[in-house]
Amino acid sequence: MGYLQIGILIVMSFLISATLTYIAIPILQNLKAGQNIREEGPKSHQVKAGTPSMGGLAIIAATIITCLTSRDFSKDMGVILVAFFLFGLLGFLDDYLKVAKRQNLGLRAWQKLVLQIIIAGAVAAYQASVSIYSTSVFIPIINQYWDFGIFYIPFVAFVVVAMVNSVNLTDGLDGLASGVTSLVALFFAIVAVMYGMNAGGAFNSALTGACMGFLMFNKNPAKVFMGDTGSLALGGGLAAAAIIMNMELMLPIVGLIYVLEALSVLIQVVSFKTTGKRVFKMAPLHHHFELCGLKETQVVGLFWLFTLICCVVGLVIL
Template sequence: MSYFTIGFIVVVAFLASVLLTSVEIPILRKKQAGQNIREEGPKSHYAKAGTPSMGGIAMIGAVIAACAIGRYYSVNLAAVILVFLLFGAIGFFDDYLKVVKKNNLGLRAYQKFGLQIIISVAFAVYMAYYSGDGTSVWIPFANINVDFGIWYVPFIAFVLLAMTNAVNLTDGLDGLASGTTALVSLFFAVAAVTYGAGEGGGIFCSAMAGACLGFLVYNKNPAKVFMGDTGSLSLGGGLAAAAIVMHFELLLPIAGFVYVLEALSVIIQVVSFKLTGKRVFKMAPIHHHFELSGLKEKQVVGLFWGLALICCVIGLGIL
C-alpha cells in the first residue's frame, strides 16, 4: 500500500459518502426519522429537533464501496468490516426503534451492551487463535511486544467495547464525531503505510476517513443530518478493530484522546454524583460542559478538532 492508494481510497469514499448522504436525507425526512433532543441539554439544541438521523447508513455504504474498489482482500480486512457492520446493525436497530417507531427507550441497555460484548469477545478470540498474529501487544515508548497470553482476549474485547462507546459519547455536536474520526482514521491510515502495519487496516481507515469527510459536508453546523447510533457505533467498532489488526491498539487512547476525554467525563460525573451528590461538570459528556460555560457550538467543535489533530501528531511522533 502507498500514500497514493490512501489518497485514492479517501477520495472514492468521500465522493460516495457525499452522494449517498444526499440521497439518504430526503428518504429519512419522508420516513420522519427525526432526532429527539434531550430536554436537560443546552437550550440551543432545541432547534435541532426533527433533524434527520440514522445518516450513518450512508457512511457505512461509502466505506464498503471504497474498500471494494481498493481491491485488497484479506481475512483480517473481512473481520474488521464484519465488526464494523455488526456494531452498525446494533446502532441501526436502536435508532430505528427511537426515531422511526418513536420508542424513546430504543434497545434496552442490557440488549445493546450484551450484543456488543458478544461481538467484541468473538473478534478477540479470532485475533488470538485464528488470525495468525498471536497474543502479543506492541507497547508504545518501550517499542517492545509483550505476550498477553490468557489476558489477551479480555484486553482486546475491552479495547473494542471502550472505544466503540467512547465514539458514541463523542457524537453530541454538529460535526464533532465525524470530524474527529476523520482525523484519527487518517492517522492510522498514514501509520499503516509509513510503518508497514497491516494493509487491510490501512485500507479500511482510509475509507473511514473519506466517508467521515463526505458526511461532514452535511453534518457540519448547522447539521442537515445526524449519524445516529448507526454511525457512531459502527465508526467506533471499525476504528478499534482496524487499529487492533495493525497492532496499534495502544495508540487508540493517544491519537483518539478526544474519545477518552469524553468517556472519562461521563464516568467522573456519574461517580461523583453517586458518592457525593455533586456534579463535577455542568453537563456530561464534556463537550456540553464547554457549551454551558459560554462557548458556541462551533467553537467547541473547533477546539476538539484541534486537540484531535495535536494528539494524532503526537501519535506519529511516538511511532
C-alpha cells in the same frame, strides 16, 4: 500500499459518502426518521429536534463499497468490515426503536453491552488465532510487545467496547464525531503505510473519506445526524482495524478526546451518586464547554485541533 493509493481511496469514499448522504436526507425526512433530543440536554439543542438521523448508513455504505473495490481486500479486511457492519447494525436497531417509540430510548443498555461484547470477543479471538504476535499487545513509547496470555481476549474486548461507547458519547455536536474520527482514521491509514499493513490502511482510508463526505452535511448547522447507526459503526470499525494492526493502545492516545468524553460522564455519575455534587456543568465534556460560554462551532473546532495534535504526537511516538 502507498500514500497515493490511500489518497485515491479517500477521494473515492468521500465522493460516494457525500452523494449517498445527499440522497439519503430527503428519504430520511420522508420516513420521519428525525432525531429526538434528550430533555436534560442544553436548551439550545432543542431546535435540532426532527433533524434526520441514521445518516451513518451513508458512512457505512461508502466505506464498505470502497473497501470491496480495493485491490487490498483480504481476510483481515473482511473481519474488520464484518465488525464495522455489525456494530452499525446494532446502532441501526437502536435508532429504529427510538424512531418507532418517538423518544430518546432504544435498546436497553444491557442488551447493547452484551451484543457489543460478543462482537468484540469474536474479533479478539480471530486476531489471537491468526496474528504472528498471537496474544501479544504492542506497547507504545517503549515500542515492545507484551504477551497478555489468557487476558488477551478480555482485554481486547474491553478496548473495543470502550471505544464504541466513547465514540457514541462524542457524537453530540454538529460535526464533532465525524471530524474527530476522520483525523483518527487518517492517522491509522498513515501508520498502515509506514508498516505495510494493507487491510488496515485500505479500511482507514475509506473511513476517512466517508467521514469527510458525511461532514459536508453534518457540519453546523447539521442537515443530518449519523445516529447510533454511525457512531457505533465508527467506534467498532476503528477498534477492529487497530486490533488487526496490533495497535490497540494507540487508540487512547490519538483518540484521547473519546477517552475524555467518556471519563467526564463516568466522573459526573460517580461524583453525583457519592456526594450529590456535579464536577462538570453537564456531561459529556463537550456540553460542559458549551455551558461555559463557548459556541458549538468553537467547541467542535477546539476538539478537532486537540485531536490533530494527539495524532501528531502519535506519529512522533511511533
